[in-house]
Amino acid sequence: MTHAPAPATFEEADAMSWIDIAALDDIPLRGARKLRTAHGCVAVFRTGADTVHALDDRCPHRGGPLSEGIVHGTSVTCPLHNWVFDLNTGAAQGADEGKVATYPCRVEGGRVLIDATRLGAAA
Amino acid sequence: MKKKLIVIGAGMATGRALEHLLEREPEGWDVTLFNAEPRGNYNRIMLSPVLSGEKTYDEIVTHDDAWYAENGVTCRFGERISNIDRTAKTVTAETGEVLPYDKLLIGTGSNPFMIPLPGHDLDGVIAYRDLEDTERMMAMGADKRVVVIGGGLLGLEAAAGMAARGADVTVVHIMPHLMERQLDEAAGYLLRKALVDKGITVRCSANSKEILGEGGRVRALLLDDGTELPCDLLVMAVGIRPNVALAQDAGLAVGRGIHVDDQMVTSDADVLAVGECVEHDGALFGLVAPLYDQAKVAAATLCGEEARFVQKDLSTKLKVTGCDLFSAGDFAEGEGREDIVFRDPGRGVYRRLVIEDDRVVGAVMYGDTADSNWFFGLIKDRTDISEMRDTLIFGPAYQGGAAVDPLSAVAALPDDAEICGCNGVCKGDIVGAIAGGATDLGAVRACTKASASCGTCTGLVEQLIAVTTGAEVETKQSICGCSDLSHEEVRRLIKAQGLKSMPAVWQELGWRTHDGCHVCRPALNFYLLADWPLDYADDPQSRFINERKHANIQKDGTFSVVPRMWGGITTPDELRAIADAADKYDVPTVKVTGGQRIDLLGVKGEDLPAIWADLNDAGMVSGHAYSKGLRTVKTCVGTDHCRFGTQDSTGLGIQLEKVLWGSWTPHKLKLAVSGCPRNCAEATCKDIGVVCVDSGYQIGIGGAAGMDVKETERLIDVATEAEAIAVVCAVTQLYRENAKYLDRIYKWMGKVGMDWIREQIEDTEARAALVERFEISQSVYRRDPWADHAARKAESYQPVADLTLEAAE
Ligand code: SRM
Numbered sequence: 001m002t003h004a005p006a007p008a009t010f011e012e013a014d015a016m017s018w019i020d021i022a023a024l025d026d027i028p029l030r031g032a033r034k035l036r037t038a039h040g041c042v043a044v045f046r047t048g049a050d051t052v053h054a055l056d057d058r059c060p061h062r063g064g065p066l067s068e069g070i071v072h073g074t075s076v077t078c079p080l081h082n083w084v085f086d087l088n089t090g091a092a093q094g095a096d097e098g099k100v101a102t103y104p105c106r107v108e109g110g111r112v113l114i115d116a117t118r119l120g121a122a123a
Numbered sequence: 124m125k126k127k128l129i130v131i132g133a134g135m136a137t138g139r140a141l142e143h144l145l146e147r148e149p150e151g152w153d154v155t156l157f158n159a160e161p162r163g164n165y166n167r168i169m170l171s172p173v174l175s176g177e178k179t180y181d182e183i184v185t186h187d188d189a190w191y192a193e194n195g196v197t198c199r200f201g202e203r204i205s206n207i208d209r210t211a212k213t214v215t216a217e218t219g220e221v222l223p224y225d226k227l228l229i230g231t232g233s234n235p236f237m238i239p240l241p242g243h244d245l246d247g248v249i250a251y252r253d254l255e256d257t258e259r260m261m262a263m264g265a266d267k268r269v270v271v272i273g274g275g276l277l278g279l280e281a282a283a284g285m286a287a288r289g290a291d292v293t294v295v296h297i298m299p300h301l302m303e304r305q306l307d308e309a310a311g312y313l314l315r316k317a318l319v320d321k322g323i324t325v326r327c328s329a330n331s332k333e334i335l336g337e338g339g340r341v342r343a344l345l346l347d348d349g350t351e352l353p354c355d356l357l358v359m360a361v362g363i364r365p366n367v368a369l370a371q372d373a374g375l376a377v378g379r380g381i382h383v384d385d386q387m388v389t390s391d392a393d394v395l396a397v398g399e400c401v402e403h404d405g406a407l408f409g410l411v412a413p414l415y416d417q418a419k420v421a422a423a424t425l426c427g428e429e430a431r432f433v434q435k436d437l438s439t440k441l442k443v444t445g446c447d448l449f450s451a452g453d454f455a456e457g458e459g460r461e462d463i464v465f466r467d468p469g470r471g472v473y474r475r476l477v478i479e480d481d482r483v484v485g486a487v488m489y490g491d492t493a494d495s496n497w498f499f500g501l502i503k504d505r506t507d508i509s510e511m512r513d514t515l516i517f518g519p520a521y522q523g524g525a526a527v528d529p530l531s532a533v534a535a536l537p538d539d540a541e542i543c544g545c546n547g548v549c550k551g552d553i554v555g556a557i558a559g560g561a562t563d564l565g566a567v568r569a570c571t572k573a574s575a576s577c578g579t580c581t582g583l584v585e586q587l588i589a590v591t592t593g594a595e596v597e598t599k600q601s602i603c604g605c606s607d608l609s610h611e612e613v614r615r616l617i618k619a620q621g622l623k624s625m626p627a628v629w630q631e632l633g634w635r636t637h638d639g640c641h642v643c644r645p646a647l648n649f650y651l652l653a654d655w656p657l658d659y660a661d662d663p664q665s666r667f668i669n670e671r672k673h674a675n676i677q678k679d680g681t682f683s684v685v686p687r688m689w690g691g692i693t694t695p696d697e698l699r700a701i702a703d704a705a706d707k708y709d710v711p712t713v714k715v716t717g718g719q720r721i722d723l724l725g726v727k728g729e730d731l732p733a734i735w736a737d738l739n740d741a742g743m744v745s746g747h748a749y750s751k752g753l754r755t756v757k758t759c760v761g762t763d764h765c766r767f768g769t770q771d772s773t774g775l776g777i778q779l780e781k782v783l784w785g786s787w788t789p790h791k792l793k794l795a796v797s798g799c800p801r802n803c804a805e806a807t808c809k810d811i812g813v814v815c816v817d818s819g820y821q822i823g824i825g826g827a828a829g830m831d832v833k834e835t836e837r838l839i840d841v842a843t844e845a846e847a848i849a850v851v852c853a854v855t856q857l858y859r860e861n862a863k864y865l866d867r868i869y870k871w872m873g874k875v876g877m878d879w880i881r882e883q884i885e886d887t888e889a890r891a892a893l894v895e896r897f898e899i900s901q902s903v904y905r906r907d908p909w910a911d912h913a914a915r916k917a918e919s920y921q922p923v924a925d926l927t928l929e930a931a932e
Pocket residue numbers: 675676677683685714715716717718719720722724748749754755791793808826827828829830831867
């Protein structure tokens with residue numbers, strides 16, 4: 001399985017440093033868990049189709065924790081005022097405008113790996 | 124001089140390789156073919172039709188004696204190779220005979236994986252791999268019971284084959300839906316339905332614990348929930364492992380399979396390998412299509428020709444008559460992907476395409492797979508589909524843009540599906556009336572009484588008229604963008620069709636999305652748990668955060684915690700425990716709510732399980748201040764202290780709260796009991812309010828004091844506390860069973876009318892039945908979610924990992 005966003009080139013892939021953060025089953029199907037990082041919380045989502053996605057856990061509207069939202073398709077609905085975000089791009093959908101940062105993240109052998117390069121953590 | 128080729132294994136891959144080789148260089152090779160099975164090459168994948176009786180073994184033999192003779196292949200069937208000596212370039216057969224080779228081709232296939240459960244070595248526990256296994260299964264006739272562990276391709280073909288012979292078959296699958304590697308939930312749901320129709324029992328999410336025996340023979344399978352499934356034969360079809368032992372002993376490079384390069388050459392230039400025993404570029408193989416490609420490449424390599432094996436997209440079909448499914452590509456992958464879903468409940472059709480960068484990357488289909496090759500072609504060729512995106516899902520023949528018929532769910536209903544719950548009118552009755560000339564709602568109502576009572580089925584009756592006469596239907600407010608049906612229609616159809624899971628609703632009611640949205644999922648979750656409390660398992664992921672985490676989320680992401688104070692009564696000990704908790708968890712605000720209890724506001728999400736456990740220890744439980752469910756029962760002091768009190772309003776309030784707590788309702792449910800008409804508990808602006816008078820209890824419903832302020836309307840007067848409690852439970856259940864999600868009682872009452880509600884409650888039989896159904900539901904839901912979560916789910920409230928710690932280390 002792969003996930004958002006994949007490296008564009010092999011050089012980029014080489015520059016990534018994947019950290020194992022959890023078992024896939026630690027994240028509920030159509031749910032999320034928080035990941036604490038030096039830059040604040042990241043929400044790690046698992047969709048109904050078993051893909052994983054990592055986004056900043058802060059809604060650009062008024063800071064709602066996206067990890068607590070309802071996951072449907074490849075979207076999440078913010079729990080505070082129902083803005084809907086695309087898990088692949090982090091962009092708000094519909095009439096709302098805003099974008100959340102996303103982090104490369106993937107599943108390998110039932111484990112969830114995240115790219116630590118932008119998270120300020122040592123792999 | 125002919126080169127000596129020894130082939131180990133007469134399987135599907137080597138059979139094909141020999142054909143290519145001997146066609147190219149008929150005179151070039153002296154071939155000896157060893158096979159552990161006591162027979163030559165046959166079409167292993169056709170064992171399933173042999174099992175089900177659709178073919179005989181003779182029909183699936185691919186190479187017969189004549190072919191071997193014609194091509195000068197020396198056959199050593201029933202003989203296993205036990206050793207390879209690469210330095211001497213010889214192999215040793217089981218008999219000890221040593222034969223030299225110039226080139227060696229390994230095609231040893233794979234071994235079925237047997238889960239090492241206690242009892243796996245009992246007689247009657249088999250895999251599904253070869254003719255012997257098939258023959259064991261073919262012996263399972265009408266009076267035999269069989270358990271198949273594994274709900275993948277192989278297990279299901281085994282199950283269907285034996286069921287076709289009349290055996291009583293149960294499939295035990297560890298995952299929540301069948302063939303989860305090839306199918307999504309929706310297709311898995313349809314497949315399960317088809318297998319159940321064939322008389323097969325399917326148990327998903329079932330964990331095998333032990334195989335029980337008697338006198339060395341299998342007797343039953345024991346699941347970890349304690350269920351025993353008696354059986355005469357147990358088939359394990361849970362996976363395969365490449366058969367690499369021989370190659371490994373010979374010192375060839377082996378990972379999970381025997382390493383081969385693009386030319387199918389192993390780490391030894393004179394040794395080639397093909398089939399399920401190989402590992403190529405990190406991948407293993409379990410379907411024949413790539414093995415045939417490998418065979419071709421291996422033959423070319425042996426002839427000294429240039430050829431390269433390239434991995435391609437694969438597709439899967441299940442060879443079970445009547446289960447028409449197809450899956451290809453990677454539908455579970457999600458890079459910038461988009462789903463296109465089409466469902467036709469009438470025909471039991473489900474199609475899902477996964478699109479990425481204007482290309483189809485995956486497809487899952489059930490019911491109608493006629494176009495599957497076309498879709499598979501689009502996947503393999505990476506065709507740009509941007510031009511036909513809108514009509515793509517309908518297939519190659521239908522590029523005209525057919526819209527999904529909003530009436531298809533109704534059209535698909537069987538004649539005995541109950542449309543009008545109040546009057547017990549089925550689809551057949553209504554269609555009959557329409558055929559008899561009742562072509563508008565009034566006429567249908569007059570002849571069948573359908574929709575003549577509460578009216579929630581009106582939409583369905585109108586649709587039936589439209590389906591039957593071809594008339595236009597007025598579109599009403601649909602539940603959300605995923606469906607054209609209204610809430611009321613969805614509720615009636617869930618009951619009429621006995622839909623008991625989310626995927627069942629999505630499929631049978633023609634949902635347009637893959638798994639709903641944040642609007643429909645909470646509503647469906649409520650409808651399903653309200654209608655099938657014993658069958659449906661509540662889905663936390665379909666609930667808003669407050670109900671998922673049993674606390675109100677606040678604007679800064681912290682939560683509020685409101686323990687129950689039954690009827691507004693508390694004790695010094697409870698107050699001390701609340702004060703202690705407030706101190707211990709740094710609660711910034713402690714507030715008395717408008718609902719006669721105390722709110723601890725600003726609790727951190729991670730602290731929730733701990734603060735709950737502390738409150739539980741002091742005897743307190745969740746106040747459900749977050750729920751579409753019973754909130755509070757406000758009371759006044761009543762006869763205990765008040766000089767005007769007529770009845771024990773506090774006591775009745777406490778009793779009511781203890782009976783009703785934990786129940787889920789369409790919207791929040793607030794009650795109050797006042798001791799006299801002075802009404803200090805504000806009972807006349809609650810969803811259900813009781814006002815005590817000398818002669819008994821006046822029960823009103825439909826009050827509110829939020830966005831709308833409403834005064835209750837009198838439902839009924841009763842003489843005793845017991846009757847008052849029964850009436851409250853009954854009306855709560857009536858509301859649970861009929862109202863649209865997010866309608867408070869007053870809104871629902873506005874739709875169905877007070878008269879209809881009163882009729883149900885005054886009818887003592889109907890009232891008793893409502894109370895009974897309420898109790899059945901409460902046997903599941905009257906429990907403290909805080910205690911459950913503190914004990915079993917505390918971990919899920921913590922971050923899944925903490926990278927700040929790792930960075931510091
Ligand atoms: C805590 C409390 C205010 C207080 O400090 O007193 C409160 C707080 C909230 N109310 Fe309320 N309501 C509270 C009593 C009321 C009352 C008074 C009552 O129950 O007697 C009403 C009017 C009576 C009624 O419901 O008819 C009330 C009418 C509402 C409404 C409007 C409902 C409606 O149908 O019009 C909402 C919004 C909703 O439910 O959609 C609401 C929603 C909310 C929410 C849950 C907003 C939300 O969705 O997050 C507030 C949560 C705050 C928090 O972070 O904890 N609250 N709310 C009261 C808790 C009572 C309790 O012990 O459980």
